[in-house]
Amino acid sequence: MSKTNIAVKFENVKKYFPKNSGLFRKTYLKAVNDVSFDIKKGEILAVVGESGCGKSTLAKLLCKLHDATEGHIYVDGKDIARQMSKKELFKYRSEVQMIFQDPFGSLNPAHKVSYIVGRAIELHDSSLSKAQVKDQIINLFETVGLTPAADFMEKHPNQLSGGQRQRIVIARALAVNPSIIVADEPTSMLDVSIGIDIMNLMLELQKTKNLTYMYITHNLASARYMANRMVVMYAGNCLEIGDTDEIIEKPLHPYSILLLSSTPEPFREERFPIHASEELPDLTSDETKCPFYARCPKAMERCSREIPPAYDIGNRKVKCFLYENAKSESDVQLDVSIYSKPLSK
Amino acid sequence: MIIVMQLRKNSQSRVKSDNYLVFEKYILKNTKAKIGLGIISFFVIVAIFAPIIAPYDPHEINFIPWEKPSLKNILGVNSYGQDIFSQTVHGTRVTISVGILAGLFTSFIGVFVGLLAGYKGGRTGEVLMRIVDVFLVIPNLAIMIVLAAFLPSMGIFNLIIIIGAFSWLWMARSIRSQTLSEARKEYVEAAKVQGMGTIEIMFKEILPNIFPVITANMVMVVTSAMLTEASLSFLGIGDPSLISWGQMLSIAFANSAIIYNAWYWMLPPGLCIATLGYSFMLIGNSFLDIYANDRGGSVEI
Amino acid sequence: MRYNAFSMDKKEITSEDEIILSIKNLSVQYKAERGQVQAVNDVSFDIHKGEFFGLAGESGCGKSTIAFSIMRLLKSSAKINSGEINFKGKNVLLFGKEELRLFRCEKASMVLQSAMNNLNPVVTIGSQLADAILAHEKVTKREAIQRAKEALALVNIDESRIKAYPHELSGGMRQRVIIAMALILKPDLVIFDEPTTALDVVVQHNIIRRIIELKKTLGFSILFITHDLPLMLEMCDRIAIMYAGKMVEVAPVKNLLKKPAHPYTYGLLQAFPSLVGPKKKLRGIKGSVPDLITPPSGCLFYDRCFQRISECKSVSPKFEKITEGHYCACFNKLWEGTEQ
Numbered sequence: 007m008s009k010t011n012i013a014v015k016f017e018n019v020k021k022y023f024p025k026n027s028g029l030f031r032k033t034y035l036k037a038v039n040d041v042s043f044d045i046k047k048g049e050i051l052a053v054v055g056e057s058g059c060g061k062s063t064l065a066k067l068l069c070k071l072h073d074a075t076e077g078h079i080y081v082d083g084k085d086i087a088r089q090m091s092k093k094e095l096f097k098y099r100s101e102v103q104m105i106f107q108d109p110f111g112s113l114n115p116a117h118k119v120s121y122i123v124g125r126a127i128e129l130h131d132s133s134l135s136k137a138q139v140k141d142q143i144i145n146l147f148e149t150v151g152l153t154p155a156a157d158f159m160e161k162h163p164n165q166l167s168g169g170q171r172q173r174i175v176i177a178r179a180l181a182v183n184p185s186i187i188v189a190d191e192p193t194s195m196l197d198v199s200i201g202i203d204i205m206n207l208m209l210e211l212q213k214t215k216n217l218t219y220m221y222i223t224h225n226l227a228s229a230r231y232m233a234n235r236m237v238v239m240y241a242g243n244c245l246e247i248g249d250t251d252e253i254i255e256k257p258l259h260p261y262s263i264l265l266l267s268s269t270p271e272p273f274r275e276e277r278f279p280i281h282a283s284e285e286l287p288d289l290t291s292d293e294t295k296c297p298f299y300a301r302c303p304k305a306m307e308r309c310s311r312e313i314p315p316a317y318d319i320g321n322r323k324v325k326c327f328l329y330e331n332a333k334s335e336s337d338v339q340l341d342v343s344i345y346s347k348p349l350s351k
Numbered sequence: 352m353i354i355v356m357q358l359r360k361n362s363q364s365r366v367k368s369d370n371y372l373v374f375e376k377y378i379l380k381n382t383k384a385k386i387g388l389g390i391i392s393f394f395v396i397v398a399i400f401a402p403i404i405a406p407y408d409p410h411e412i413n414f415i416p417w418e419k420p421s422l423k424n425i426l427g428v429n430s431y432g433q434d435i436f437s438q439t440v441h442g443t444r445v446t447i448s449v450g451i452l453a454g455l456f457t458s459f460i461g462v463f464v465g466l467l468a469g470y471k472g473g474r475t476g477e478v479l480m481r482i483v484d485v486f487l488v489i490p491n492l493a494i495m496i497v498l499a500a501f502l503p504s505m506g507i508f509n510l511i512i513i514i515g516a517f518s519w520l521w522m523a524r525s526i527r528s529q530t531l532s533e534a535r536k537e538y539v540e541a542a543k544v545q546g547m548g549t550i551e552i553m554f555k556e557i558l559p560n561i562f563p564v565i566t567a568n569m570v571m572v573v574t575s576a577m578l579t580e581a582s583l584s585f586l587g588i589g590d591p592s593l594i595s596w597g598q599m600l601s602i603a604f605a606n607s608a609i610i611y612n613a614w615y616w617m618l619p620p621g622l623c624i625a626t627l628g629y630s631f632m633l634i635g636n637s638f639l640d641i642y643a644n645d646r647g648g649s650v651e652i
Numbered sequence: 653m654r655y656n657a658f659s660m661d662k663k664e665i666t667s668e669d670e671i672i673l674s675i676k677n678l679s680v681q682y683k684a685e686r687g688q689v690q691a692v693n694d695v696s697f698d699i700h701k702g703e704f705f706g707l708a709g710e711s712g713c714g715k716s717t718i719a720f721s722i723m724r725l726l727k728s729s730a731k732i733n734s735g736e737i738n739f740k741g742k743n744v745l746l747f748g749k750e751e752l753r754l755f756r757c758e759k760a761s762m763v764l765q766s767a768m769n770n771l772n773p774v775v776t777i778g779s780q781l782a783d784a785i786l787a788h789e790k791v792t793k794r795e796a797i798q799r800a801k802e803a804l805a806l807v808n809i810d811e812s813r814i815k816a817y818p819h820e821l822s823g824g825m826r827q828r829v830i831i832a833m834a835l836i837l838k839p840d841l842v843i844f845d846e847p848t849t850a851l852d853v854v855v856q857h858n859i860i861r862r863i864i865e866l867k868k869t870l871g872f873s874i875l876f877i878t879h880d881l882p883l884m885l886e887m888c889d890r891i892a893i894m895y896a897g898k899m900v901e902v903a904p905v906k907n908l909l910k911k912p913a914h915p916y917t918y919g920l921l922q923a924f925p926s927l928v929g930p931k932k933k934l935r936g937i938k939g940s941v942p943d944l945i946t947p948p949s950g951c952l953f954y955d956r957c958f959q960r961i962s963e964c965k966s967v968s969p970k971f972e973k974i975t976e977g978h979y980c981a982c983f984n985k986l987w988e989g990t991e992q
Contacts, residue, residue, distance in 0.1 A: 056852035069544050099546030112537035116559035126545050167940050175541075182545065197710040197879065199923045203936035224853065227882070231925035231934065254927055268857035271927045272885035272909065279861055282854050284824050 010083055013186055013218040014045040014068065019077035019087070021063050025290065033290045037063040039242035039297075040077075042316070043323075045186075050212060050219040052233035052250060054226055054265070058289070060242040061222045065188045068220060069104050070095065081186065100130045103179035105208075107191040109171035113163035119174045120159040123147075126181035146177040151207060169200035176207065180215070190222045205232055226269045230254055238262045241287035241297035248322030256335060258324045260302050260344060267342040281348040296326075303344045304328060377563065377641055387633035394627055398443040405437035409594050420615050427615035429599075430606040438594050439619045445595035446627070449510055449580045454573030456515035461522030461572070462565055466553045468523065469530025470539075480527065483520050491517050492582065499588045506590060514579050522568045529561045563642035570635035574628045581624055596620035662905060663889040665977045669700035672841055672873045673722070673760075678735030680717050680726070687945040691717045691730070693897040696971060697979075699841065699873050704864070706888035707877045708920075712941060713894040715877045719843050722875075723762050724752060739841070758788055761834040765846040768826035771818040777804075777829045778814035784833050803832040808862060824855035831859070835866065843875045848883075860887055881924055885909065890977060893917050896941050896952040899971060903978040911987040913980040915959040951983070959984045 019041045022034035038060045045051045053061045066072045067079065067087075074087040086098060106112035113122060123143050128134065134142070147155035150173040163171055172192060179187055189208065193201030209232065211217060221232050229236055229250060236250040238259065246259040257263045264282055283301040296302070296309040308327055316323040319332055332338050378384050397404060406425075407413075412432035420427040426435040464483070468476040495513050502509050533539065534557065542552050558565070581597030587605075591598070599620040608616045680692040692714040699705045707715045720726045722737055724744060737744040739759060747755060772780060781800035785791060791799075801811045807828040818826055827847060834842050844863075848856035864887060867874060878884060884891055885905055892902040893916065901914040912918045919937040939956035942948055951957070951964040963983045971981040974989035 056854065071540060071543060096546045099544065104541070104544050106537050106541060108537055112541045114538040114542075114556055114560070116556075125547075129546055169940070178541070178545075198881070199710065199920060199937040200940075201936070202923045202925075202934045203938075206933070206936070225925075227925040227927050230927060230931070251931075264854060266927070268854045269927060270853075270857075270880065270883040270886050272882055272905075273926060274928050280857065282858060284822065284855055284858060286822055 011047050012044050012080070013047040013049075013082065014220065015078075015080040016044075016064075017042050017078040017080065019064075019067065019079060020075045021060075021067060021072060022075045035289050036242050036291075037289065038067065038074075040313075041239075041242070041244050043237050043244055043247050045218055045220055046235075047218055048212075048216055049235060050209075050221055050233040052221045052223060052229035052236045053239060054223055054229050054236060055239035056224055056265075058241070058286070059239040061239050062190055063242075064239075065104065065190045065220065065222050068186075068188050069102055070098060100182040101184055102186045102188065103182060103184040105172075105175055105179050105187060105189040105192045108195055109168050109175055110163075110195075112175055113171055115163055117162070118159070119161055119163060119166070122163075122174065123178050123181050126178050130182045142181070146180055149180065149211070150174075150177045151203075152177070167200075168196050169204060172196060172204050173207070176204075176211070180211070184217070186218045186220070188220045188222070191224070193228065194223070194225070201228075208232070226254065226266060227271070238265065241289060243297050243325065245298065245325050246322065247316075248320075252320075252322065252335075258319065258322065258329065258335065258338070258340065259298075259326050260304055260328075260340065261298050263340065263342055264301075264345060267345065278343075278346050280342065280345045282345055283349050301349070303347075303349055304340070377638060381637050381641065383633045383637035387630040387637075390626060390630035391634075394443055394447060394623075397440060398447045401440050401444050405434075405440040407434045407437045409433060409438040409441045411437075417611060417613060426619050427613070429603065429613070429616050430608070430611075435599075435616055435619060438599055439596070439623060442594050442596045442599055442620060443623070445507065445593050446577050446580060446597075446624070449507060449514070449595070450573050450577035450627075453511045453514040453518070453576035453580070454569060456511060457518040457522060457572045457576065458565070458569045460515070461519035461568070462526055462558070464519065464523040465526025466530050466557060469527040470534050470549070470553050470557060472531065472534070476527070480524070483523055486517065487520050491579070495579070495583060496586065496588055499583070507593060510580060510583065510590070514576050514583075518572055518575055518579070522572055525568050526561065526565065529564045530557055533557050533560055563638045567635040567638045567642070570631045570638070574631040574635075578624065578628060596624050663700075663703055665700050665703060665890060665904065669703070671698045672701050672703075672740060673699040673875070674736075674738040675718070675722075676736045676738065678718065678721060678737065679733050680714070680721055681731050681733055682717075683729045683731075684945065689944045690947060691897050691944065692721070694971075695735075695894075695897075695899045697892055697899060697902055699875060701840075701873055702867065702871055704867065704874045704876065704887055704889045706884040706891040707875060707894065708879065708881055708884055708891055709894035710879055710920075710941075712896075712944075714897040715894050716845055718894075719762065719845050719875065719877055722843060723756060723760065725762075754788070757784065757839065758837045759839055760841040760843065761837070761839045762843045762845065763827075763830050763834045763847045765849055767830040768823060768850075771826060771829065773818055776815050776817055777821070778816075781829070781833055781836060784836055788837055799836065800832075803836045804829070806835060806866060807832045808858075822855075824851055824859065827851060827859060828862075831863065835870065835872075838870065839872060841873045841875065843877070845877045846879070849878065849880070856883075881920060882926070893920065896947070897944060898952060898968075898981065899979075900953070900982065901978075901980045903980075907975075907978050913974055913978070913985040913987045913989075914982050915957045915984075915986060916953050918986055919956075919958075959986065 019038055020036070021038040022036050025033045025035055041064065053064060055061050063072065067074050070086065077087060078085045079087040081102065090098065113119070120143050123146055124139050127139050127142050143159070144155040147153070147158055152158045152170060152173050163174070166174070192208070193204050196204065205228065208219070212219060221229070223229050233250050236248065236253055237244045238246040238253070238261065240261050246253060246257070246262045253262060254266060257266050267280055268282065285300050287297050294313055295311060296314055299305050299309045302309065306327060314325045314327045316325050317329045317332070319329055319335055328338050328340065410433065414424060414428040414432045414434060416428055416430050416432045418424060418428040424434050424436065426439065429435055464479055468479040494517065498513050539552060539556060542556050580595060581600070584595050584597030585601040587601060600617060603613065603616045676696050678692055678695045679690070682689040682691050695718060707718065709715050717726070717730070721732055722744065726732070732745060739755065744755060771777070778797055778800050781803055782793065782796035785796040785799055786793070797814070801814055804811060804814060809825060809828055813821070821829070848859055851859070860883070863874070876884065876888060888905055890902060890904050891908055893900050893914065895916050901912065901917050903913070908917065912921060916937070923934055923936055925934060937956050942952050942955065948954065950966045951969055954960050954964050957964065961984050969981045969983050971979055973979050974987070978989065
């Protein structure tokens with residue numbers, strides 16, 4: 007395939023986990039259920055959603071820690087969701103890397119941090135001499151802000167603070183010279199004043215190394231800070247995709263509206279109490295309906311029988327029947343007032 | 352005075368390397384382990400210097416049979432006229448070497464199978480565990496007796512193989528369960544994302560983290576090997592020409608030492624087995640306790 | 653600058669308000685492998701009747717330690733070396749066994765982050781609530797169950813779930829059961845220690861709003877502990893900021909947002925990304941928390957402070973009043989309380 011400016015393209019991706027229940031019926035946990043979106047080269051795309059929405063699974067699919075049940079994932083034009091040879095898979099590992107959520111768990115406590123980063127370098131470039139590897143390690147340490155590098159070389163992960171550990175995680179990810187980085191809630195286990203530095207580091211690295219990020223988070227404010235585009239996920243589906251600022255200023259999907267108005271924001275006026283149902287979606291259900299049906303105050307009868315397709319509104323996509331005939335954002339007047347009364351069901 | 356104070360300050364601010372800290376935690380500050388290691392070292396020294404320590408040749412039958420302990424024969428004489436003290440000292444060699452060698456042999460198999468089953472999980476793990484389960488059902492001692500009957504001669508080497516061939520099972524189970532919980536951790540995922548191979552992940556990433564469990568298991572395996580050797584010798588299956596503690600007990604029993612009230616024949620080997628076994632237990636259990644403490648709770652063994 | 657609508661409801665604390673909890677010069681030490689950790693260092697603050705008081709700070713600052721000290725639930729490795737915890741005038745630290753038993757649950761109760769996962773899995777929630785009542789009041793089992801049902805209604809759980817087991821409920825519902833348990837004996841003070849940190853944002857929103865409504869109807873005071881500053885700014889009347897075991901600032905929310913006095917408070921406020929307003933580059937606070945086993949002399953924030961002056965290095969600043977309800981410990985405050 008020719009060089010496109012799309013770094014990653016998810017096309018109708020599904021990931022079902024089989025659950026053992028009974029001898030006859032096989033039930034599946036539909037962690038990711040028909041997701042399609044693109045990430046352009048050099049951009050940061052945020053995937054936001056609450057727990058269980060499938061965002062972490064999506065991250066693991068991109069990193070080939072899981073294999074997709076159905077669908078295609080095109081990375082730089084090549085579909086990686088199919089079976090890959092050992093060689094191809096190994097090469098892929100040097101193109102896509104991951105920054106994990108838990109800086110305490112994602113570093114092996116038994117090794118020195120220089121070993122951890124050095125091993126990553128060696129794995130993908132066995133021709134380097136020991137001295138060259140050491141130089142690269144020092145270089146990486148300094149790139150991620152661990153200076154003077156010599157102070158950190160001999161340390162073990164448990165001798166470093168949370169922020170320092172996360173920098174090592176970033177250094178390790180950069181060690182193989184990837185073009186795409188998947189960041190799975192990289193700052194949710196760090197104090198905010200430290201997390202901000204990590205986020206700033208990631209932003210800086212994006213500019214200097216021209217990286218593409220898939221940034222997973224449940225915190226909308228951090229998505230706004232980091233990403234120019236955003237995907238809102240719910241129950242394994244992506245309900246709304248578009249420009250981060252546009253979505254935050256005027257969310258279109260009823261779920262996006264709920265998510266935004268529930269996020270704490272001291273500088274925003276809350277005009278009335280919000281009544282939101284807390285019913286959790288059933289990820290094992292076989293029913294064909296909009297995943298948000300049970301909690302949607304604007305649900306129509308149709309929503310319980312069909313799954314809405316993604317409608318294009320401007321440069322956004324919304325999966326909601328309310329927007330079926332809309333040409334622009336202002337055609338459908340939907341805002342937080344739809345939650346001002348409890349659900350009548 | 353100032354120089355002394357400076358030196359003292361320097362040594363206090365020396366950063367202890369991580370390996371040293373682990374060593375300190377598991378051995379230096381671990382009284383039980385120190386006692387255990389002390390006892391083992393004692394026996395090892397005895398085993399190495401046996402010919403020097405033992406006053407007489409253990410096979411020599413120059414003494415008056417059934418003689419009680421005296422200045423000439425510290426632990427008395429057995430029914431054949433052999434000095435019991437010399438026998439006990441030489442017996443240390445066989446017991447320790449069989450125990451340790453069989454223990455090591457077992458550990459290699461047990462660790463490998465356990466790591467593989469725990470890391471791979473899924474079908475491979477299940478299959479391996481079913482094989483282990485099947486073998487566990489067969490009574491160890493019975494199989495060993497049968498095997499012993501088939502083998503042409505029962506040298507020390509065969510003894511080690513037989514004992515080793517069956518003792519790895521418990522270890523595999525234990526290592527597997529620890530590996531299962533380690534393999535779920537994020538650093539293993541990170542290793543996979545980097546493209547590390549299975550063998551490297553198993554041995555260089557997971558193994559260092561479950562080392563205390565392996566050590567604890569090894570210790571128990573060695574103890575069990577020693578006791579098995581003693582049992583086999585007691586049953587008369589071991590090599591009759593090799594003097595071991597179990598063999599001494601076996602002959603003592605066969606020669607009605609009880610009726611003759613020859614406590615000095617049965618007590619030394621029995622006590623030695625118990626003491627050495629206990630020392631291994633001290634080490635193993637204390638290691639497990641520390642490991643479990645670090646992980647906030649109990650550890651399945 | 654427009655504030656959250658709930659700021660209309662924010663209580664303005666005056667000196668006439670009854671003080672429910674008064675902490676004076678509390679210091680708590682922990683025994684760690686390397687030495688003694690001064691987890692809480694000479695902390696003083698008051699909570700008034702009906703006040704929503706927030707305790708903010710990053711990990712390791714000592715906020716949970718204070719909460720556990722109030723309920724006297726510290727682990728044995730911790731020691732309260734000085735100070736008073738006065739609940740309605742009486743020092744909790746001097747309570748005997750029976751007084752303490754009555755204090756906990758009847759006068760003050762606690763909701764923990766992990767509580768929702770530590771409900772007894774083999775007892776129905778109705779029974780667990782009833783047990784709490786029966787332990788403190790002489791009523792029949794029937795009455796206790798009836799009160800339990802009322803408590804569940806308070807937290808918006810349907811009565812019919814009284815016979816449910818904890819694992820049958822979602823995380824949000826379990827945490828509501830815990831809140832119901834904390835309120836069932838109508839205490840005067842409820843301490844919340846990161847109660848919604850493990851919950852999703854929609855559930856968190858619902859629960860927090862419910863807590864505020866209940867506070868209005870039942871009239872209890874709240875001590876709310878979390879590291880999520882935006883959440884606290886939305887809900888609390890006054891917020892205390894803690895750093896490395898010391899309380900560096902206490903202020904009504906309006907003051908905190910408009911005129912933070914302590915450089916650390918300023919730094920914290922700068923570090924939270926927001927959903928509205930202009931997008932600007934945020935800054936973290938360089939450096940890290942000092943070692944609490946061998947703390948430096950002088951102000952503990954010295955190394956990381958952009959406002960520091962020479963005095964700060966050698967002398968620890970005292971916690972003093974700036975204006976009504978607003979206190980700060982700093983030699984070079986960002987605001988002295990003079991301009992309005």
